[in-house]
Structure formats: structure tokens, C-alpha cells
Amino acid sequence: MKVPARDSKYSFNLKIFKLHNEKKSTSTTHASLAPTVNSPTSPMITTKRNSWRSSWRAAIGVGHKAKSVNTTSHNNNINNDNSNYDDINNDILHEKLSNESCNQLNLNPDRIPNIDDLMSMPWFGMDIGGTLTKLVYFEPKDITPDEQDREAGILRNIRRYLTKNSAYGKTGHRDTHLQMDNVVIRKRRGSLHFIRFQTTDMGNFLSLAKQKGMAELVTTVCATGGGAFKFEKDFRDQVNMKLAKFDELDTLIKGILFADMHNSTECYYYENAREILKSEKRAFNFSQPFPFILVNVGSGVSILAVYGPDNYKRISGTSLGGGTFLGLCCLLTGCTTFEEAIQLATKGDNRKVDKLVRDIYGGDYNRFGLTGDLVASSFGQMHMTEKRQSVSREDLANATLVTITNNIGSIARMCALNEKIDKVVFVGNFLRVNPISMKLLAYAMEFWSNGTMKGLFLEHEGYFGALGCLLQFNGELAAALNEGLDHSNTPSTNPTHTTDAGGDPSTSSPSLTSDASDKPNDNTNSSSR
Numbered sequence: 001m002k003v004p005a006r007d008s009k010y011s012f013n014l015k016i017f018k019l020h021n022e023k024k025s026t027s028t029t030h031a032s033l034a035p036t037v038n039s040p041t042s043p044m045i046t047t048k049r050n051s052w053r054s055s056w057r058a059a060i061g062v063g064h065k066a067k068s069v070n071t072t073s074h075n076n077n078i079n080n081d082n083s084n085y086d087d088i089n090n091d092i093l094h095e096k097l098s099n100e101s102c103n104q105l106n107l108n109p110d111r112i113p114n115i116d117d118l119m120s121m122p123w124f125g126m127d128i129g130g131t132l133t134k135l136v137y138f139e140p141k142d143i144t145p146d147e148q149d150r151e152a153g154i155l156r157n158i159r160r161y162l163t164k165n166s167a168y169g170k171t172g173h174r175d176t177h178l179q180m181d182n183v184v185i186r187k188r189r190g191s192l193h194f195i196r197f198q199t200t201d202m203g204n205f206l207s208l209a210k211q212k213g214m215a216e217l218v219t220t221v222c223a224t225g226g227g228a229f230k231f232e233k234d235f236r237d238q239v240n241m242k243l244a245k246f247d248e249l250d251t252l253i254k255g256i257l258f259a260d261m262h263n264s265t266e267c268y269y270y271e272n273a274r275e276i277l278k279s280e281k282r283a284f285n286f287s288q289p290f291p292f293i294l295v296n297v298g299s300g301v302s303i304l305a306v307y308g309p310d311n312y313k314r315i316s317g318t319s320l321g322g323g324t325f326l327g328l329c330c331l332l333t334g335c336t337t338f339e340e341a342i343q344l345a346t347k348g349d350n351r352k353v354d355k356l357v358r359d360i361y362g363g364d365y366n367r368f369g370l371t372g373d374l375v376a377s378s379f380g381q382m383h384m385t386e387k388r389q390s391v392s393r394e395d396l397a398n399a400t401l402v403t404i405t406n407n408i409g410s411i412a413r414m415c416a417l418n419e420k421i422d423k424v425v426f427v428g429n430f431l432r433v434n435p436i437s438m439k440l441l442a443y444a445m446e447f448w449s450n451g452t453m454k455g456l457f458l459e460h461e462g463y464f465g466a467l468g469c470l471l472q473f474n475g476e477l478a479a480a481l482n483e484g485l486d487h488s489n490t491p492s493t494n495p496t497h498t499t500d501a502g503g504d505p506s507t508s509s510p511s512l513t514s515d516a517s518d519k520p521n522d523n524t525n526s527s528s529r
């Protein structure tokens with residue numbers, strides 16, 4: 001994988017970090033997590049702890065993770081481990097495809113799909129989000145001459161169109177630096193391409209798909225995200241495609257686990273997070289991931305507690321997310337793109353916009369460990385005419401970014417505290433080209449927990465839902481085969497199965513954040529597996 005030195009491209013304005021100094025908080029209001037794995041609140045680490053990886057990997061028919069820095073084909077070392085998968089023949093697959101999965105595929109259960117229907121190329125996973133649509137495309141690299149002869153012209157054209165270009169239409173981009181080579185999925189070796197476009201461009205995407213003859217090739221596309229529901233009719237009417245819909249949080253987790261298995265540097269943290277000037281990106285060994293808090297910062301924010309590959313709950317969320325940052329920034333600065341908003345923010349200073357503790361106290365508020373540099377009130381100076389007149393667009397963008405980021409960090413930390421989990425993984429495209437937020441989040445996790453919590457980040461930021469979706473047919477198979485999966489890490493007080501309490505209006509809070517964490521819902525999630 002070609003990972004860019006994003007910090008150098010978007011040079012990081014350190015001024016904003018003056019709002020917190022290096023001093024350790026003595027605040028009694030910020031309780032810390034029990035730090036050690038031996039703590040009674042921490043799940044036991046057993047020798048079996050990692051057995052989910054081999055079971056899951058084998059069941060979805062993927063190769064071992066290449067423990068190399070780069071996943072490009074020349075130096076990748078993916079082991080084509082098809083041991084279990086080799087034993088799985090079409091008959092078993094048919095047997096495992098229950099009526100339930102047919103419902104998900106929107107297929108008539110009487111007509112069990114043929115294995116060729118499910119696995120025929122091209123393989124796509126699509127996540128149609130509130131702002132961006134993410135498309136992950138598997139390009140087979142092991143095409144035999146015979147297969148090449150038989151490869152339909154349309155399929156070849158699509159492959160070439162997607163892999164030879166890096167820009168499509170008005171808003172389409174292929175993130176070439178994220179490309180994963182030499183990946184084995186369903187016994188096929190190839191590359192994963194990561195493409196995104198604005199969801200508002202869906203009409204153009206459908207026209208293009210029609211123009212490229214997609215409708216003649218792909219009858220069913222695996223899709224997730226709200227748009228899989230919203231645009232289902234458009235896909236059917238305009239390009240004669242069915243959407244096999246999958247839940248976005250299920251696929252998100254599947255995508256994360258898959259990406260981490262295939263890329264040893266997928267997960268990273270910031271070393272010296274508390275000393276922002278020195279904080280540096282470092283690879284984090286995420287091979288024992290569970291449990292972890294997952295914060296998906298897309299248009300809005302979903303927060304999950306993840307206990308196993310098939311065991312999570314949605315514990316909270318907030319509507320103040322990436323969409324809020326972009327929307328407010330456009331309103332306040334007149335910028336028109338996310339990239340522009342981030343560039344403005346990089347040059348601005350939130351302290352000219354926010355009211356700090358020292359603006360109120362004249363210094364620190366020592367009794368509760370609130371240093372003078374801390375933001376007391378976001379945008380708190382903007383009611384004063386002269387202050388409003390002296391701030392720049394850059395300052396406003398920076399203050400907007402800091403406000404949204406700190407709020408997310410604060411909610412995430414409370415969730416981690418509540419669940420007694422010390423790893424907090426942040427994903428979603430809000431973090432794209434956005435080291436300011438990542439460093440702020442890393443700082444916030446570490447500082448406010450007195451070092452007991454860690455903020456973690458993943459290279460493929462916003463693509464995990466689409467990636468998990470691409471794998472999902474196999475995912476169903478994996479779930480069916482993994483009934484005896486080791487869940488020994490799961491604390492007994494937590495639900496054994498997936499739930500999305502936040503999606504249930506009856507459990508949603510009418511306030512800004514909906515927090516259902518105190519009402520664990522132990523509904524068995526059988527709908528998608």
C-alpha cells in the first residue's frame with residue numbers, strides 16, 4: 001500500500017494545541033480506566049484469544065496477513081491459505097444460504113442463487129453514505145489466457161476503465177495510495193481499488209454504469225449505507241440492478257478486520273500524543289483487537305463497542321459529525337469543498353474564536369485542573385462585534401474543526417469509560433487528510449484518561465463499510481461456519497450478539513446525543529448472518 005506522508009502535505013498548525021498544555025490533569029471529574037489487563041473489569045486474555053482470526057480468515061477464504069510494510073505485489077507475502085475453503089464446495093455453499101440471506105439479497109427464496117451468480121466478476125462493494133459513496137473493486141490479477149479469451153468485452157472495459165483512471169466524472173476519485181495488491185479473496189488473487197464520489201452524483205454514476213454496460217453484466221450489487229435503501233429503486237429502474245443490502249455497521253467491522261489482516265501498518269497511533277509538537281504516527285499491532293470502541297465519523301457519528309467479529313453493540317452517536325464540520329465551514333467561510341475547509345483550518349487559530357478558561361479566569365482554574373489554555377466555550381468570543389470583525393476565515397475553520405473534534409473525542413471517551421474499554425478506534429472520511437483532528441483525538445484520549453486510553457486510526461479510513469460489503473457473501477458463509485467461534489473475551493455482562501439500539505427510535509434520546517449504553521439490548525442479530 002502506498003501511504004502518503006499526509007502530515008507533510010497538510011502541514012500541521014500546532015497553535016491549536018496550545019489550548020491544552022502538557023500538564024497532567026488532576027481533575028477529579030475525569031476518572032480513569034482501570035489500566036491493566038489483570039483488572040477485574042478487563043476481559044481475560046486467554047491463549048485462545050486470537051483464535052477468531054484463523055477461523056474467520058479460513059472461513060472467508062482469504063490469505064494470511066502479510067506482515068510487511070508495503071502490500072504492493074512485488075514485496076507482499078500473502079500466503080494463499082485456502083485450507084478450509086478448499087473443502088467448501090458449491091453444495092455446501094448452497095446449503096448455507098438460508099432463506100434469511102435470500103431475503104437480504106432480495107431474492108426469491110425459492111430460487112437459491114447459483115454460486116456463479118454470487119461470485120461472478122466484477123466484484124464490488126458499495127457504501128452509499130450521507131455524503132460520499134465508497135466503491136471497492138476487486139481486480140483479478142490471476143486471469144489465465146483462457147479466461148482472458150472468455151472474458152466478456154464489457155467486463156474487460158470496466159476493469160480497464162476503473163484501473164487505468166484515477167478520476168471519474170465530476171467528483172469521482174480513486175485513492176491510488178490505498179490500493180491493496182496481492183490480496184487473495186475466494187481463491188482469487190488480485191488488487192483492491194478504492195473509489196469514492198459524492199453521493200449527490202449518484203445520478204451521474206448510474207448513467208455512467210449504464211453507458212459502460214454494467215447493467216448487462218452485474219445483476220446484483222452488494223451495497224450498504226443509507227443510500228442502499230434510498231437509491232434501491234433508482235438502481236432497479238435505471239440500470240436494472242438489484243441491490244443486496246447489508247447493514248453498514250456489520251460491514252464496517254468486517255472491513256476493518258479484513259484490512260488489518262492484510263496490512264501490517266493498517267492501524268496506527270500517535271506516539272507522544274500528549275506532546276503534540278513531538279507526536280508522530282506509529283504502527284500499532286492490532287492483532288488482538290477485542291474489545292475496542294469504534295467511532296465512525298462520517299456525516300454523523302456512530303459509536304460501537306466491539307467484542308468480537310460478530311459481537312458488537314451500537315452504544316451511542318451524535319449528529320455533530322463530519323457533515324456538521326463541512327456544513328458549518330461552508331456557511332462561515334464560504335469554502336466549497338472538504339479539502340478547502342481543511343486547508344483553511346490548518347492555517348487558522350481557534351483561540352481567536354473560542355473563549356478559553358483564561359479568558360474567563362484570567363489564568364488556570366486550578367481547583368479542577370482546568371488550564372488557562374483549555375477551551376471553555378467554543379465560539380464563545382463571537383458574540384462580540386470587534387472580535388467577530390478581527391477573525392479570519394482560517395480562524396473560523398480551525399475553530400469549527402476543533403469544536404467538532406473535541407465533542408466527538410469527549411463522547412468517545414465517555415463511551416470507553418462506560419464500557420471499560422481502553423482502545424478507541426476512529427474511522428470515517430472526516431479523518432481524511434485531517435491530521436489536526438487525529439492528533440487532537442489522540443491527545444484527548446490519552447490526556448483525559450491519564451494515559452489509560454489509546455486513540456487508534458486506520459489507513460483505509462472511510463472504506464471499511466464498502467470493503468466489508470464486498471466480502472459479505474463470504475461473510476455469511478463465515479458466520480454460518482463460525483458458530484463455535486471463540487468469544488471467550490466477551491464480558492458476561494455484555495450482549496453476545498450484535499445490536500443497534502441507537503437505530504431504535506424508542507431507545508433514542510431526544511437530546512443531542514443518543515446514548516443507549518445503559519440499556520444493553522441482547523436481541524440476537526440473526527438477520528445478516
Ligand SMILES: Nc1ncnc2c1ncn2[C@@H]1O[C@H](COP(=O)(O)OP(=O)(O)O)[C@@H](O)[C@H]1O
Nearest residue numbers: 129130131132298299322323338428429430462
Ligand atoms: N471529498 C470529500 N467531500 C465531502 N466530504 C468529505 C470529503 N472528504 C472527506 N469528507 C468528510 O467525510 C465526511 C463523510 O464521511 P464518510 O465516512 O464518507 O460518511 P458518509 O458515509 O456519511 O458519507 C464528510 O461529512 C466530510 O466531513
Ligand SMILES: CC(C)(COP(=O)(O)O)[C@@H](O)C(=O)NCCC(=O)O
Nearest residue numbers: 129130298299300301302317318319
Ligand atoms: C444515521 C447514521 C448511522 C448514518 O451514517 P453516516 O452516513 O453518517 O456514516 C449516522 O449519521 C449516525 O449515527 N448519526 C447520529 C445519530 C445519533 O445517534 O444521534
